[in-house]
Amino acid sequence: MNRVVVTGLGCITPIGNSVDAFREAMFAGRSGIAPFDPGSLPGVLLPEHGIRFKTTAKVKDFQPTQNPAQHLTSGFLLTSELGAQFGIVAARQAIAHSGVLQHYDPAAIAIVSGCSCGGRAADEDANRNLYLRGARVPPTAIIRTMASSGTSNIAIENGITGPTLNIATACASGTHAVGLAFQMVRSGMAPAAITGGYEAALTYGFLRAWDSMRVVSPTSCRPFAADRDGMTLGEGAAMLILEPLDAALARGARIYAEIVGFGMSADAHHVTQPRAEGAALAMRRALADSATILGAPGPDMLPSVQRVGYINAHGTGTQTNDAVEAAAIHQALGEFAPHIPVGATKSLTGHSIGAAGAIEALATVLALDAASLPYTAGVTAVDPSLHLDILIGEPRPLAADRDLALSNSLAFGGLNAVLVFRQYRA
Amino acid sequence: MDDLQARIIELVAKSKNLPVSDVRMDSTFEELQIDSLDKINLSFEVEEMFSIEIPDDALNSLRTVGDVVRGVETLRAAAPPNSTAS
Numbered sequence: 342m343n344r345v346v347v348t349g350l351g352c353i354t355p356i357g358n359s360v361d362a363f364r365e366a367m368f369a370g371r372s373g374i375a376p377f378d379p380g381s382l383p384g385v386l387l388p389e390h391g392i393r394f395k396t397t398a399k400v401k402d403f404q405p406t407q408n409p410a411q412h413l414t415s416g417f418l419l420t421s422e423l424g425a426q427f428g429i430v431a432a433r434q435a436i437a438h439s440g441v442l443q444h445y446d447p448a449a450i451a452i453v454s455g456c457s458c459g460g461r462a463a464d465e466d467a468n469r470n471l472y473l474r475g476a477r478v479p480p481t482a483i484i485r486t487m488a489s490s491g492t493s494n495i496a497i498e499n500g501i502t503g504p505t506l507n508i509a510t511a512c513a514s515g516t517h518a519v520g521l522a523f524q525m526v527r528s529g530m531a532p533a534a535i536t537g538g539y540e541a542a543l544t545y546g547f548l549r550a551w552d553s554m555r556v557v558s559p560t561s562c563r564p565f566a567a568d569r570d571g572m573t574l575g576e577g578a579a580m581l582i583l584e585p586l587d588a589a590l591a592r593g594a595r596i597y598a599e600i601v602g603f604g605m606s607a608d609a610h611h612v613t614q615p616r617a618e619g620a621a622l623a624m625r626r627a628l629a630d631s632a633t634i635l636g637a638p639g640p641d642m643l644p645s646v647q648r649v650g651y652i653n654a655h656g657t658g659t660q661t662n663d664a665v666e667a668a669a670i671h672q673a674l675g676e677f678a679p680h681i682p683v684g685a686t687k688s689l690t691g692h693s694i695g696a697a698g699a700i701e702a703l704a705t706v707l708a709l710d711a712a713s714l715p716y717t718a719g720v721t722a723v724d725p726s727l728h729l730d731i732l733i734g735e736p737r738p739l740a741a742d743r744d745l746a747l748s749n750s751l752a753f754g755g756l757n758a759v760l761v762f763r764q765y766r767a
Numbered sequence: 768m769d770d771l772q773a774r775i776i777e778l779v780a781k782s783k784n785l786p787v788s789d790v791r792m793d794s795t796f797e798e799l800q801i802d803s804l805d806k807i808n809l810s811f812e813v814e815e816m817f818s819i820e821i822p823d824d825a826l827n828s829l830r831t832v833g834d835v836v837r838g839v840e841t842l843r844a845a846a847p848p849n850s851t852a853s
Contacts, residue, residue, distance in 0.1 A: 406784065414784070418784070419782075419804070
């Protein structure tokens with residue numbers, strides 16, 4: 342089996358529309374969460390818009406008709422909604438960054454993306470106009486609404502005809518996508534992969550639905566804080582290029598990190614009440630999977646556990662998620678759990694649903710590459726009942742003897758996905 | 768250029784993100800890179816703009832911007848007066 346490395350990165354996020362901007366904001370702890378104007382949402386009913394929360398994490402300065410780096414042709418604009426457009430541009434960055442198209446046959450490269458909500462804006466516009474005034478539905482409504490619209494358009498823009506698919510597993514979509522792409526490259530099914538996630542679903546109907554679930558913070562997402570009060574909704578995209586280590590070395594590619602494991606599980610319990618056992622199982626499976634590269638596990642303990650130097654948690658900032666995820670970390674990592682630095686990217690980017698896992702994979706890769714662990718923004722006092730080493734205040738160096746990092750995604754519906762990354766040392 | 772012609776040319780230009788000056792009456796869909804999806808979408812917008820319904824066979828015969836303009840003129844002329852919104 343191939344060892345798999347990350348050799349290209351791209352992103353459009355609330356904290357930056359390039360990898361350099363994202364990295365700088367991430368280590369500075371500069372959050373993209375900000376107040377939003379409900380009156381600006383298409384279709385909103387004023388004055389009583391009914392949204393109780395005040396903040397979202399929106400992408401800024403995305404201008405595909407004006408900015409040459411983000412340019413999209415009329416064909417792409419016609420057939421895609423904002424989230425898919427984020428994905429197309431993020432993939433373009435990652436591809437250019439890595440040079441992957443110059444070194445691999447486009448007929449064999451895989452594209453595996455995560456997007457859960459699809460083009461909700463097109464759907465809501467069409468349905469609102471149809472139901473309220475009997476308007477006709479535009480012929481582009483179907484193709485703009487497809488969750489796989491960005492995936493298809495990435496293939497079209499780059500002439501890639503290899504295995505190409507989109508995964509929709511709610512908040513774990515991006516992580517499932519990267520994990521599946523990892524398995525495809527590791528097994529040799531695809532010589533290289535473009536993988537990640539995209540989402541932009543901050544529509545009026547979507548925000549109202551989340552408001553009704555009473556899990557959105559009235560202030561701002563503060564994962565693992567003693568005073569945490571909910572999640573903040575976000576949007577964005579991140580894309581990674583994966584290829585075999587040997588091939589990357591042979592062509593002199595810049596290597597950011599290695600992926601060494603992937604684990605999945607289902608809680609099989611409840612659609613909105615996570616169960617620690619399910620998340621713990623995914624973490625243990627991911628660590629066990631890493632044994633194919635790191636060495637065989639012992640009968641009761643995984644040797645890789647003691648090498649985990651960072652956990653990029655799902656960390657939504659809700660009371661329930663963070664408590665259950667903390668319990669899962671303790672179950673999976675045992676005596677090592679209290680000593681492993683844990684951070685949550687959603688404090689910076691909000692929760693971008695299908696893109697979240699990909700953005701957090703990007704954050705994890707950049708952390709390992711810099712040997713520096715980003716802190717959880719906005720948290721001043723950690724919940725002591727969690728018994729975890731939550732990263733707050735300022736970045737912290739990655740411990741020299743701990744070269745592994747987990748990136749957790751624990752979705753509504755109890756679908757869990759965990760990636761294990763390793764710091765790459767030439 | 769009459770108003771109907773100008774409005775359709777503007778619609779075509781906007782749909783392909785082109786300057787209006789690049790779109791002429793004799794511009795073919797092929798020249799403007801209007802593919803089958805663009806054509807369906809453009810027809811939808813023309814139908815909405817002029818409150819008409821373009822039959823499938825008429826849609827299939829459209830090749831140029833001028834075909835669209837003449838088709839709209841024909842359909843509007845055939846429609847009852849109270850249905851010819853502008």
